[in-house]
Amino acid sequence: MPINRLDTNRIFAPQSATAVFALILIAFSCPISASEAPVSEATQECIDCHATFAPAMIADWKKSLHAKTTPAAARKKPELERRVSSPNIPEQLAGVAVGCAECHSLNPAAHKDTFDHNDKKVHLTVTPNDCAVCHAEESQQFDQNLMSHAWGNLTKNSVFSSLMNAVNGLQSVHGLKSTLIAPDQKSQDDSCLQCHGTEVQVKGLQTRETDQGTFDFPVLTGWPNQGVGRINPDGSKGSCSACHNRHQFAIEIARSPGTCAQCHKGPDVPAYKVYSVSKHGALYSALAKEWNFKSVPWRVGEDFTAPTCATCHASLLTSPDGDVIAKRTHRMNDRIPWRLFGLIYSHAHPKSPDTSIIKNKNGLPLPTTLTGESAKEYLINDEEIAARQKTMQEVCKSCHTTDWVDGHWDLFQNSRKTSDAMVLSATEIMRTAWDKKLADNSNLFDEAIEKKWIEQWLFHANSVRLSSAMLGADYGVFDGGRWSLSKNIQDMLDYMKFLMKPGATEGAEQPRQKPKQR
Template sequence: MNDRPAASPLSSSRVLVLALTATIVVLGLGVVLVVIGRSGTAAAGRPRVNALANSDDDCVSCHRHATPGIVQQFGFSRMAAAEVECVDCHEVAEDYAGAVEHEGTYVLREPTTAMCESCHHAEVAQYNQSRHGLPAYVAYAGAEGLSPELLAGYEAIPEGGFRPDRMRNALFAMEGDEITRFACRSCHDIGKPAADGSVGQCSKCHLRHEFSLEQVRKPETCNACHIGPDHPQYEIYQESPHGIAYHTGGYRWNWEAEPGTLTPEDFPAPTCAICHLSGFGAAGTTHDVGERLTWYLFAPISERRPAWQDNRVRMQSVCSECHNANFIDDFYQAADAATERVNEWVRESDRIIAPLRRRGLLTAEPFDEPIDFVHFEAWHHWGRTAKFGIWMQGADYVQWHGIYELLADLAELRELVADKLGTR
C-alpha cells in the first residue's frame, strides 16, 4: 500500500497567490532577459546560438559522437546559422583530386579554397592576387615545380613580381624535409597549391570550425607567422600605442561588428586586420594584404611597389579616420626617409664584401662560413626589423633590435673581410 499522504487539493485563494507570484516572476525575468540581451548584444555583437542543436543531418548526427568538438564549433558559426552544411565544404565527387571514401560518399580531409570559392568568390580572387597566395609558397619552393596554369597565375600577380632571393631557398634545401615541415612550410603553406589546383589555406587565419570574426580580427591570429627576429610585426604592434590601446581596452571593442561597416566607434585603435584587411573608412574589405602597401619592405633594398600611389591612398584613408592629414603626411615623409636610410646601410654591407666577391674569396656555397650569416642577418634580421619598427611604431625594434645590430654587423663584416684579404 502507498502510505504517502495524498496531495491536498489547493484552496482557490492559494491558487490566486501562486498565479500572481508566477506572473511577477515571469515579468521580472522578462525584463532581466531583455537587459541582458541588450548589453550582451552591445558587447559581443551577436547572440551565441547553436544552430545544430536539433539537426538530424547525417554527418552531424554521427559526428556529434565521432568529433563532438567540430560539431559544437560549427554549430556556433554564422555559416551554420545560414544553413551551410558539412557537405558544402567537404563532399566531392569520387574522381575529385584528394577525395577519400567515407560513409557512402566522398569527402575532402582539408577543404580547399575551391570549396569556399563557390560561395566566397571575391575573397578567394583577392587572396589569389596577394602575397599570401602563390608568392608565399614560391618563397621556399621556388617557381620551378609549378604547373603551367599556376605559373601563369603567379606571374599575373601584380604585387608578386618581386623575385625571391636565391639564398633563402638554399636554406630551405639545406635544412631538409624533416625540419622544414615544422618551419618554413608551417608559415608559408598559407600559399600552397592543393591537389585540385586551387591555392592557399583559409584556415591558417580562420580557425575552423567556428570561422569567428572576433578570432580572425585579433592580432594574435597574425602572431602565428608575423613574429621573430626577421619579421617581428606582432612584437612591434604590442609596443605601439595602437597595441597598447588593444591590450588595455580591447575587451570592450565591437569584435563581431558587420564587415564593411567598421568605424572608430567599434575600434578606437587599429589592429593588424584594420590596417591591412578590414573595410574601414574609405578602404573596402580586402583579402589582398598588399593592396595598401607602398614599399617592398621585406626586400634587402626596399623599392616602391608598382601601384604604390593607389596603395598609399588606401592605407592613408584608414589612418585618416583617427589622425589628421598633416599628421599622416609628416609621418609618411619621415618614414620614407628612414626607409631610404636603412637601404643605404644595407648597400654599405654589400660594398664591404664586394672585394671578396671580385677576388673569388667567398665560397660558392651559401651559408657555409660565418661571413655568409653576418651579411645575411644585416639586412634579413636587422634592416627589415628596423623598417617594420619605423612603419608600425616600435621604437625599441628600430633602435636596439634594428639599427644598433645592423651597425654592429657592419663592424664585424669589415673585420671578417680584412682577415680574408690579409689587410688587418
C-alpha cells in the first residue's frame, strides 16, 4: 500500500539518526522508463517498494550514466573514452544498470552497517571499496591521496588537534580570564570534520514501527557526512560523493569549481575565492555555458577554453587531435610539487598521504620546524618535484607560450619565498614572546598573540601563495594578502610591547585604579 506524504514525514522523523536511512533508500524508488540499460530484479524490487519517496533523488539517478549503461558496455569504449578502469567486472553486475542494489547491497560482509531489510542485506554507506568494483584504478589513486587520509591527518596530529580544539571549543569567561572547554564530538563533526571526514561507527540497531511494519535500522555516529577522508564502516577511507554528488555522479559536477569550493573557500584555503577573481575564473563565469563538461577525454580548446580546478589537478586532457596532455588522476597531488596551504611554511609535498607520521627535528608532527627547516626524509625529492612541475606546466602550455609559463612560475616561486620570509619574521616575534614568558607555548593556539601568529601563516601567507599560483592578484595584496602580512607583524610587535609593560600579563585581571581626588 503506498505511503502518503504525511505518513512519510511521520515515519522518518528527524529525531532519529536512522532517519537518514530513509533518505538513502529514497534513491531506490524510480520508474525505469528513462533507463537504457536492463535493471536487476533486486534493484527493481527496491524501486517498486520505495516509489513514493523523494522524487528528486530518483530524477538524479535516472539522469546518471549508471542508469543508462552497463559496466560491460562501458568497458567496450575506446581507451581514452573509458570511465570504467577495472579489467574484470563480476558477471552478476556486468550486464545490468548500476542501481540501488548494485551499490547498497554490495560487499555486505565487509560493512558493519549492513542490516536485514525485506530479506535483503543492505548497507547505508557506499564507499570507495564498493566503487572499486568498477573503478579500481581511481579508488587506488584516491587512497594514495592526502584527501583520503584527511581525518587521520587532522585528528592524529597533536598540533592540528590542538588547533581544532581551540577553534571548536567553548570559552568560559571569569573576570578577565577565559577557560577553554573541550568541544563535544558533534561540534567537531559539524565543523572541521565536515570536510576532513568523520569516523562513521555503528552503535547497534533501533527498532521502529512504520506503516509498512516493524523494521530495525542501524544507529550511526559521525553521520551524515561525505567528507573526503571519512572513515567508513567497511574500513575504507573517503567518500566518492564528496566530488561526485550522489545520485547522479555526473562528471560535469566534479569538474565544476563550485564543487571544490565546498572545502576550498575559507581564509585558510582561499583557492576558490582566488580562482573567482582570476582571469581563468572570469572566463569560466562568462563562457562556461558554452563548454562541454561531459566529454571524456576533455579536449583543450574544443570542449573548454579556460581551466577549472579539475583541469589542472585531475582530468584526462587531450588536444583536439587526441594527443594526451595529462593523464586522469584521483591522486590530486600528482601535479602538485609543493604544499602551499594549511602549514606554517610552504614545502615539498609529503611522500606519504599519511602525514601524521611526519616528525621534524624538534619532534613536532610538522613537515618543517618553526623556523622553516624541512623534514626532508618525509618529503618528495628534487627529482619528483621537477617531474610534477613539468606535468603541471604541460597543462599550462596547452593554452600559453613557454615564455609566459616560465614567467608565471618564476613569479610564483618568488611569492613562496617572500611569504615564507614574512612568516619567519612573525615566528621570531612569537619565539621572543615565549622566551620572555609573555606567552605560554604549551598550547600554540590559545593566546591572543599566538592567534595573530596563526593568522600570519594559516590565512595571509596562504592567500599570497595561492593568489600567485592561480593568477588571483587581488587576494595576494590587500584582501588578506601582503598588506595583512605586514600589518600583522606590526600588530604582533605592538602587542608584545604592551605585554612587556609592568602588570600587563596576558589574560590577567588588572587591578582597578582608585579614582583621583579632586
